[in-house]
Amino acid sequence: xxxxxxxxxxxxxxxxxxxxxxxxxxxxxxxxxxxxxxxxxxxxxxxxxxxxxxxxxxxxxxxxxxxxxxxxxxxxxxxxxxxxxxxxxxxxxxxxxxxxxxxxxxxxxxxxxxxxxxxxxxxxxxxxxxxxxxxxxxxxxxxxxxxxxxxxxxxxxxxxxxxxxxxxxxxxxxxxxxxxxxxxxxxxxxxxxxxxxxxxxxxxxxxxxxxxxxxxxxxxxxxxxxxxxxxxxxxxxxxxxxxxxxxxxxxxxxxxxxxxxxxxxxxxxxxxxxxxxxxxxxxxxxxxxxxxxxxxxxxxxxxxxxxxxxxxxxxxxxxxxxxxxxxxxxxxxxxxxxxxxxxxxxxxxxxxxxxxxxxxxxxxxxxxxxxxxxxxx
Amino acid sequence: xxxxxxxxxxxxxxxxxxxxxxxxxxxxxxxxxxxxxxxxxxxxxxxxxxxxxxxxxxxxxxxxxxxxxxxxxxxxxxxxxxxxxxxxxxxxxxxxxxxxxxxxxxxxxxxxxxxxxxxxxxxxxxxxxxxxxxxxxxxxxxxxxxxxxxxxxxxxxxxxxxxxxxxxxxxxxxxxxxxxxxxxxxxxxxxxxxxxxxxxxxxxxxxxxxxxxxxxxxxxxxxxxxxxxxxxxxxxxxxxxxxxxxxxxxxxxxxxxxxxxxxxxxxxxxxxxxxxxxxxxxxxxxxxxxxxxxxxxxxxxxxxxxxxxxxxxxxxxxxxxxxxxxxxxxxxxxxxxxxxxxxxxxxxx
Amino acid sequence: xxxxxxxxxxxxxxxxxxxxxxxxxxxxxxxxxxxxxxxxxxxxxxxxxxxxxxxxxxxxxxxxxxxxxxxxxx
Numbered sequence: 009x010x011x012x013x014x015x016x017x018x019x020x021x022x023x024x025x026x027x028x029x030x031x032x033x034x035x036x037x038x039x040x041x042x043x044x045x046x047x048x049x050x051x052x053x054x055x056x057x058x059x060x061x062x063x064x065x066x067x068x069x070x071x072x073x074x075x076x077x078x079x080x081x082x083x084x085x086x087x088x089x090x091x092x093x094x095x096x097x098x099x100x101x102x103x104x105x106x107x108x109x110x111x112x113x114x115x116x117x118x119x120x121x122x123x124x125x126x127x128x129x130x131x132x133x134x135x136x137x138x139x140x141x142x143x144x145x146x147x148x149x150x151x152x153x154x155x156x157x158x159x160x161x162x163x164x165x166x167x168x169x170x171x172x173x174x175x176x177x178x179x180x181x182x183x184x185x186x187x188x189x190x191x192x193x194x195x196x197x198x199x200x201x202x203x204x205x206x207x208x209x210x211x212x213x214x215x216x217x218x219x220x221x222x223x224x225x226x227x228x229x230x231x232x233x234x235x236x237x238x239x240x241x242x243x244x245x246x247x248x249x250x251x252x253x254x255x256x257x258x259x260x261x262x263x264x265x266x267x268x269x270x271x272x273x274x275x276x277x278x279x280x281x282x283x284x285x286x287x288x289x290x291x292x293x294x295x296x297x298x299x300x301x302x303x304x305x306x307x308x309x310x311x312x313x314x315x316x317x318x319x320x321x322x323x324x325x326x327x328x329x330x331x332x333x334x335x336x337x338x339x340x341x342x343x344x345x346x347x348x349x350x351x352x353x354x355x356x357x358x359x360x361x362x363x364x365x366x367x368x369x370x371x372x373x374x375x376x377x378x379x380x381x382x383x384x385x
Numbered sequence: 386x387x388x389x390x391x392x393x394x395x396x397x398x399x400x401x402x403x404x405x406x407x408x409x410x411x412x413x414x415x416x417x418x419x420x421x422x423x424x425x426x427x428x429x430x431x432x433x434x435x436x437x438x439x440x441x442x443x444x445x446x447x448x449x450x451x452x453x454x455x456x457x458x459x460x461x462x463x464x465x466x467x468x469x470x471x472x473x474x475x476x477x478x479x480x481x482x483x484x485x486x487x488x489x490x491x492x493x494x495x496x497x498x499x500x501x502x503x504x505x506x507x508x509x510x511x512x513x514x515x516x517x518x519x520x521x522x523x524x525x526x527x528x529x530x531x532x533x534x535x536x537x538x539x540x541x542x543x544x545x546x547x548x549x550x551x552x553x554x555x556x557x558x559x560x561x562x563x564x565x566x567x568x569x570x571x572x573x574x575x576x577x578x579x580x581x582x583x584x585x586x587x588x589x590x591x592x593x594x595x596x597x598x599x600x601x602x603x604x605x606x607x608x609x610x611x612x613x614x615x616x617x618x619x620x621x622x623x624x625x626x627x628x629x630x631x632x633x634x635x636x637x638x639x640x641x642x643x644x645x646x647x648x649x650x651x652x653x654x655x656x657x658x659x660x661x662x663x664x665x666x667x668x669x670x671x672x673x674x675x676x677x678x679x680x681x682x683x684x685x686x687x688x689x690x691x692x693x694x695x696x697x698x699x700x701x702x703x704x705x706x707x708x709x710x711x712x713x714x715x716x717x718x719x720x721x722x723x724x725x726x727x728x729x730x731x732x733x734x
Numbered sequence: 735x736x737x738x739x740x741x742x743x744x745x746x747x748x749x750x751x752x753x754x755x756x757x758x759x760x761x762x763x764x765x766x767x768x769x770x771x772x773x774x775x776x777x778x779x780x781x782x783x784x785x786x787x788x789x790x791x792x793x794x795x796x797x798x799x800x801x802x803x804x805x806x807x808x
Binding site: 011012020023027042043044045069125126127153160161164201228231232235254256264266267 | 736737739752753760761768771772773780784785786787789792793794796797800803804
């Protein structure tokens, strides 16, 4: 696949890893807030290619995992009501809210449907005029334009039976919240390339200036990540703190104006709860007044409030690097990957799930000094 | 290179265990294995090897028979490249083949939901008949039950099969040895993606066709070619990845596989990239791996390629270990595989 | 959030900016994507697709430059 395969070249990736190793003179920690980047780093063993001095921190970048339990509980409750079709992205279906997941609701007879695009939910609404169709709108800024457009399509089609349960999250306020925490440690950031393709670079420039920290907008393939890391570490070694754009083939300075415009007309910025972290002001979206009719929370005002179960979960502190998973009283006992209590265990990209797996006896082989040759095709 | 902890990105995890069977228990991954270990093995197994492999090899007088059973549950029932009927026949034929046996006879039990269309039943049965012919087996006995409307997904089929073991030595994970080659019979992930695409409406213009097919011929050809088959495994639920993990654990050896050596068709690749699905954990219904002595890799591969041109050597068996692990070689080192906890769902992040 | 894949835009249909669609090829799969956010896209371009929408047109010059940076490493 063009524009994908070229960036998965192992030999080229190793050259970047070597260049980083030669450049580094002291320890640096670099954080990314993007589930997709975390995924790629782990899949390709990117962090294992880097010298000891470099620590990669995985911030709260999995939108599915930071979606508050309350939103899932609301979706589950609505899904069980008669004459409702609840549509959701696939990876959201399995996440438990405070008790139950959407897959559970489906097993109880709820009409829960997986969709690839919010427009598919609009099509379902069009095809089922006698049913209420809801879309669980989660995701970062890459996804918000697509859900905004779903609303615009629904408005254009005059649909009265379509609404969205919105629980979007925005990255820059989360970055600021992490950096405002004195216990938070990153020296540099990789900004999520696809989020920036939409939002542009401006807000991230503000972060570099305010916190004097280098930020590199980075793509998702191994070569992108290594190049982004190389750029970030070069800055750190040189004492620089500016915004750079590694992902220039997809990210423009101004971002995507049409997408920003759609989001700006359908939504407004608001406070948002992040699972395992808490409330971050200005980090979420709610409907603008003009589109209030599409707000599922307004259509279903009588939802039972989610009881906040007393939880020993310390995800928030772990995400900021203030505590480590073994510090947590629930770790490995009441909280495991099969029954997680917080975001860092729900996502196996999270620190707690990582530590949990590493504890397994016998056997993660020590990495040899010699490089592996990739088996030729 | 450094010593970083590994974690397997699968977001997110399933629900807490409440003493109830969940869909994930049927996924072929971690929870299925737990179910077998916690519930079935204590009740049925006489020794450590019982219930570890898809088929049982039994000594009856002078003959060695292979005996297996499998149940077929799929939605939708008909999909490009196959249907529940052909799956039910080939699946059991293949389990027998994986024991190094020539499949001979099948039985079929059908549980049909009230209201199921007779025309659909005829279609399924016709497909089974065709598949049996292609596979060279006879369906000799069966049973039919009907359940109330709403109590069954159209139709469930269980097939059992009996075959004559042709392999001179046992074919099982316990036979694998350091230095053995791991050979994959063809490109992966077609079946799971075909069924998912047929079930959900992703709007793909072109169909993905399942690879549903019988596998006894290549196995018998390798036995004729005097290949020393240490282990065979068809890559059904849970895909290639699950098979590798299970064989590593049951065989007590590390397995090392190069992801770059694993063939994936263009169509499947495109679908997996768009949906964020890893092909190594997707089900196949016409693919297997053969683990043979390193010195025979070339000959075995040549035979396998006669049947499926994309067959390829993908890795090798490493050292014996207390707990064998299967790893993929990545640019950054060995990525240890874990059993998936449920069927992969398309992801947004 | 992050899963967006580049595909080749084969053809475009519709004039309405909101509903303009393109057929996009990803290896062996062809699927349509909404082009409301990439009004400048033309057939033959590569577009980045997320959740059924093209969110960016891939800049071939920048792509080449990105790969060429590798040569600048010592």
